[in-house]
Amino acid sequence: MARYVVLGGNGKAGRRLIGALEERGHQGVAASRSSEARFDWQDTSTWGPAVAGAEGVFIVGPGSARDWSGPLTGFLEVAAAAGVRHAVLLSARGVEFLPGGAVDLAERALASGPVPWTVLRPSHFAQNFAEAMFVPIGGLITAPVGGAAEPFIDVRDIAEVAAKVLVDRALTGERIALSGPAALTFEEAAAILSAVSGVVVRFEPEEPTAHAARLRAAGTPEGYVRWRMAMLEGIRTGADAYVSGGVEQVLGRPATGFAAWAAREVLAAAWATQRPGQAA
Numbered sequence: 001m002a003r004y005v006v007l008g009g010n011g012k013a014g015r016r017l018i019g020a021l022e023e024r025g026h027q028g029v030a031a032s033r034s035s036e037a038r039f040d041w042q043d044t045s046t047w048g049p050a051v052a053g054a055e056g057v058f059i060v061g062p063g064s065a066r067d068w069s070g071p072l073t074g075f076l077e078v079a080a081a082a083g084v085r086h087a088v089l090l091s092a093r094g095v096e097f098l099p100g101g102a103v104d105l106a107e108r109a110l111a112s113g114p115v116p117w118t119v120l121r122p123s124h125f126a127q128n129f130a131e132a133m134f135v136p137i138g139g140l141i142t143a144p145v146g147g148a149a150e151p152f153i154d155v156r157d158i159a160e161v162a163a164k165v166l167v168d169r170a171l172t173g174e175r176i177a178l179s180g181p182a183a184l185t186f187e188e189a190a191a192i193l194s195a196v197s198g199v200v201v202r203f204e205p206e207e208p209t210a211h212a213a214r215l216r217a218a219g220t221p222e223g224y225v226r227w228r229m230a231m232l233e234g235i236r237t238g239a240d241a242y243v244s245g246g247v248e249q250v251l252g253r254p255a256t257g258f259a260a261w262a263a264r265e266v267l268a269a270a271w272a273t274q275r276p277g278q279a280a
Ligand SMILES: NC(=O)c1ccc[n+]([C@@H]2O[C@H](COP(=O)([O-])OP(=O)(O)OC[C@H]3O[C@@H](n4cnc5c(N)ncnc54)[C@H](OP(=O)(O)O)[C@@H]3O)[C@@H](O)[C@H]2O)c1
Pocket: 007, 008, 009, 010, 011, 012, 013, 014, 031, 032, 033, 034, 035, 039, 040, 041, 042, 060, 061, 062, 063, 064, 090, 091, 092, 093, 103, 122, 123, 124, 125, 128, 132
């Protein structure tokens, strides 16, 4: 039984990775500002204790608003000194849409650091519709993506890939693109969410400028606005609609489809607890 430290361990990917490591008979330790193993990207004194005794580490950054490649470089030195043998970074497939952005810089810092590494580059998460930016509000999903499609990935697939890569210490020095098995429009996604939850869910496209203005009005940091708009523009133009084969390559089975993900998780989403048929 080996010990793996999961930064961002109470987040969407991290908590599923801890489950996937346990299923493989290993220990996944959640580390973050509010986890039992305290880890703060802004507090160097938390880094050493968090990685002590770890075979490998899963890295989720402190957000995409600001460059965090400096802290990542420092952290990798601490991890190498502690004997960590593999670092797996949760990056994003859309890194190509914002060259020189925080995610791109983090990938570069990892690649020039002292710990053997693997980069996971997933597409947009299916879980965004249950836990994050595409959650329906009053039954309505809005995003500046027009009628374009995206191959949403089930975060559990990312977690299973990460667990296998960490445990096997496989695919070092590689960047693995991951996506769901097919691209869906947001309208198609909304139809599946409606069918599974019994709550009427609709999608309405939004103008990119209106979306950015809404984020800024809500006080969103400018760096994050830039990152998010670049990712959404990648969807809107159709550039992100391609399917990536990383899940099948690593796990030897197809990636989970959006409908199968929804059937497993959507009823637990806060918005889906309205009564069936209740108009949003
Ligand atoms: N959503 C998508 O569609 C998508 C697609 C591709 C890639 N990604 C990438 O996925 C990553 C986010 O992963 P996620 O969605 O699993 O995370 P998440 O659910 O957003 O959770 C963020 C995690 O980071 C921790 N954290 C935040 N600030 C921290 C700090 N200063 N020090 C230590 N820990 C900190 C949080 O825990 P505490 O609050 O307890 O510290 C939490 O565990 C991002 O890098 C994003 O680019 C997302």
